[in-house]
Amino acid sequence: MNDLPLYTLESYFQAAHKPCIAFNLERLCHESPNDETLPHRHDYYQIVVLDKGSAVHRIEFDTYYMSAGTISVLFPKQFHQITFSDDAQGYVIMFCDELFCSAVLKTELSAYTISLQQRLNYICPSADDYLSICKVVLQIKELYENLSIAKKEQIKFYIKIILLQLMELGTDREPSRSETEEATIFLQFKDLVEEQFHVCRTVQNYAGQLGITTKKLNSICNQYTGETALAVIHERTLLEIKRLLVFFDYSIKEIAFDLGFDSQSALNKFIASKANCTPSELKYQLAHIYK
The missing domain is CATH 2.60.120.280 (Regulatory protein AraC)
Known part of the structure; x- marks a missing residue:
């Protein structure tokens, strides 16, 4: 594919x-x-x-x-x-x-x-x-x-x-000014993650680019997603792994290199922690969606 x-x-x-x-x-x-x-x-x-x-x-x-x-x-x-x-x-x-x-x-x-x-x-x-x-x-x-x-x-x-x-x-009320300001920061964070997740997966780096503390960034992410900033980064990384496995048929070694993991083993551990399965099992499960 x-x-x-x-x-x-x-x-x-x-x-x-x-x-x-x-x-x-x-x-x-x-x-x-x-x-x-x-x-x-x-x-x-x-x-x-x-x-x-x-x-x-x-x-x-x-x-x-x-x-x-x-x-x-x-x-x-x-x-x-x-x-x-x-x-x-x-x-x-x-x-x-x-x-x-x-x-x-x-x-x-x-x-x-x-x-x-x-x-x-x-x-x-x-x-x-x-x-x-x-x-x-x-x-x-x-x-x-x-x-x-x-x-x-x-x-x-x-x-x-x-x-x-x-x-x-999908919205039942008007957002306040503070909500709008924080939402803007969150959207900027999401844009940065989209651009840089291949090479950057540290919250501190993104917070620095946004000019806020990691605590503030985590607070904003929790407000809008119920997750930490690191979880948002990992979620985008996992989505890319799924895409590369199913749509482009990349090998685990190729994905690890493409996404900047230290080794194939590190990628395997990441998938196991996020999807509770092996890369092969994940590919099998996802392939059936688009079979």
């Missing part, structure tokens, strides 16, 4: 013989140039709105059984595969990262976005909330069918409206 595909929006438009723009909208029953039933990744966001039928959506190592009236938001670079029932109807919206939210909006909403991927990968809204979101989707569809420069800008705002509605469904 070394050649696990990474689908780009540009290649999608080329294969579909469409002009390349920053977003796309299709019916679920359309003939896609990409095989969504096999494990793959995208370099763009994707919103699946399931109006009728059902689907099995595997994202990373979670499986979501979608039914009519549910929604799934896929983030760039997430490993996934999705299979729809023959009677499935609805829409899929694709868009590039720059459309997601402006930097200002992301900062303002930072307290809402701590577990954004996990909360938006699968949403089961109330009938009224689903209907409200569908109305916006249909507005996007109408604009998309007769595109102009002004309508493109309108579509950008409608996509943001949908995302904000979905974010609101």
Whole structure:
């Protein structure tokens, strides 16, 4: 599985013989140039709105059984595969990262976005909330069918409206200023971990880059995840190990080298402590998810 595909929006438009723009909208029953039933990744966001039928959506190592009236938001670079029932109807919206939210909006909403991927990968809204979101989707569809420069800008705002509605469904109160400030620090920490976990797995190093104490960083992580900062780092490391084992078929020796472990034995001990199994057992368990 070394050649696990990474689908780009540009290649999608080329294969579909469409002009390349920053977003796309299709019916679920359309003939896609990409095989969504096999494990793959995208370099763009994707919103699946399931109006009728059902689907099995595997994202990373979670499986979501979608039914009519549910929604799934896929983030760039997430490993996934999705299979729809023959009677499935609805829409899929694709868009590039720059459309997601402006930097200002992301900062303002930072307290809402701590577990954004996990909360938006699968949403089961109330009938009224689903209907409200569908109305916006249909507005996007109408604009998309007769595109102009002004309508493109309108579509950008409608996509943001949908995302904000979905974010609101998972939030029951307004965050305070202190929560927003701490959430911003946590998001910065997560970004640093994403960039550096291959080479850095010490809490002190990350705290230093953030200009706070390790105690403060642990307190913030505990507030938003119920775990220590080290646990957050280890969780991201374990996710990468799973990906390399299942999607890229790396050997334990190769993974140990790639992720900066001192030895293969050190990696084995890490997996045993986090997953309570051997690397071979972990690979066997995970492979069945994407079999």
